[in-house]
Amino acid sequence: MTVTNARFDRELPALLEDLYLGPTPSYRDEVLAVATHRRQRPAWAIPGRWLPMADITSRTAFAPRVPWRTVGVALVIVAVLIAAIALYAGTRPTKLPPPFGPARNGLLTYTAGGDVYVEDAASGTVTRLTNTPHVLDAEPVFAPNGTRLAYRRPVEDSVPFAEDIVVVKPDGSDPVVVNQAPIVGGPKRLEWSADSTSILATEQNDAAVWMFDASGKIPTRTILTGGFAYVRPFRPPNGGALLIGRAAHDKHSIISFDLATGRETILAADLPGDGSGAARWSPDGSEVVYDATPIDDPDSLRLFVVRSDGTGTPRKLVTAPGIGVDGDPTWSPDGSQIAFMRYQQQMDLSWVVRPIGIYTMADGTVRSVGPLPRDVRNRNPGPDDKAASYGEGFAFEWSPDGHSLIAYPSEASGHAILIDALDGTWHALDPVMDPKGFPYAQGWQRLGE
């Protein structure tokens, strides 16, 4: 070993420059010639960068005379119909069949030092499920029926790096590797199917989505190519469709993918970016919430809700003054609230993290709950605290009963906290656990209703 951790951090920039930075590439003249041989786009042909919206909207429009009386009568009829439908829908029971909707809280699962643990959040009893000194187990997720959990395990000494998917019972017994061959690069994000018989994973470069039989007996299937699955992608109430994304040329679309027919319904198209953001089904499957950059506010990220049948237009949920980021939206199990992470840009252009926000669907109000990650670290020190930034955010998810949120450290190992979703009070859990860099799938066991 020639590089220590401290030296590595100190010398990385210089090492990278040493490795990669060279003189001006020899292809310089050729690529410049190829590039400038193209015709430039006239400035007016690049909407969003050039055309001021005010100019567009103030331009006189020539249109035929509008029959206002007819339109008015039609609007009144539509309003009456909508009110009637809303009244009818409001009086219907909204109970969802398992594994969707609220459930009793079971065990929590997480990794610490690269081993998988489960913890009874009520009693604080911790059980270690794996003990692998040479590899770092990661991303344990419970099956929706709570009977098993799956996690990723690196294949020791694999070059290139590869991982297996291991399924065990909640006590760590009966481990089964469900993939037939090591997965080069490792799978991205494990998701159990609604019936708890299969595990879905996306290839690291979003090239494919695979379905693994949880018993390891049925060969792996490629469900789709050229796309990726979002967190908890199986559509309620029957898991018959997947929420997927497809990206190309710095744009992405959010799509409902019918597992039986392969039919794709675009729910939101031409969103900026590669689709690294979040999108989730509502617990009843009727809507999808996602984060995206609005066209009229290109420096921000906002939450939108769209109908999952592909009709209607997305509606923006939260608008805070200033340049902000509302991201990682997560529905409460009963669908009445959406928790999300927030950042705000200050006058000096620095970004600051805000407490987790909860949006109430019924009245559109937003409240903050819980502390900031740095406050948790200050009050509950851990050995890796200095590795986390001042602006660290949480990775979080709702408890199965919907009464609380569990918020994990996202940048360095630390203590997770449980936040009361109603009054915002919180307490830290004892274990120092590995960071969860991304919003997570089912880390909290469901125990039925």
Add this chain to the structure above:
Amino acid sequence: MDQRELVGRAQRGDHDAFATLVDPALARLDAAARLILRDAELARDAVQEALIRAWRDLPGLRDPDRFEAWLHRLTVNACLDLARRRRRRPIEVELDPIDSPATSDHAAALADRELVNGALLRLDPGHRAVVAMHYLLDMPLPEVAAALRIPPGTAKSRLHYALAAMRRSVTAEPETAPTPVPGGQVA
């Protein structure tokens, strides 16, 4: 001639002004592209694609002072697009040592470079993009986040994950240098 004037001239179709603008950045763009894609030929393709887009869309660039950041962003996105397109054929190439330091611990420095190179191999392109933008293109994390259209927290998390994974690889690596693997295969 300052950058604003050069951008203005290039926006009006001046090839030489565009070349003058791009020249100082080209070595770093190529370096970032090679770091992300791990393939010199693909890196060249990505840089070319970025320059084509830059030339084509330059008339629409509203703020000339943002030219360099814009070019960085185009290059990284071109790299990620290429990485997605080639998907199942990760190709590893051996990088020639460049400007090797003439110090007494030359062998150790070479070993360090090999270890870092091997560690980068284990990261996916998305994480390598964050490393390249932050360390090679000197972009602050909020700018990295904006370029990749991800929340700042996610950019931080990706960087943290990448560094942690690299540290693990580097400190766990045996003395012998890793063997380049031609043409990997996704399971």
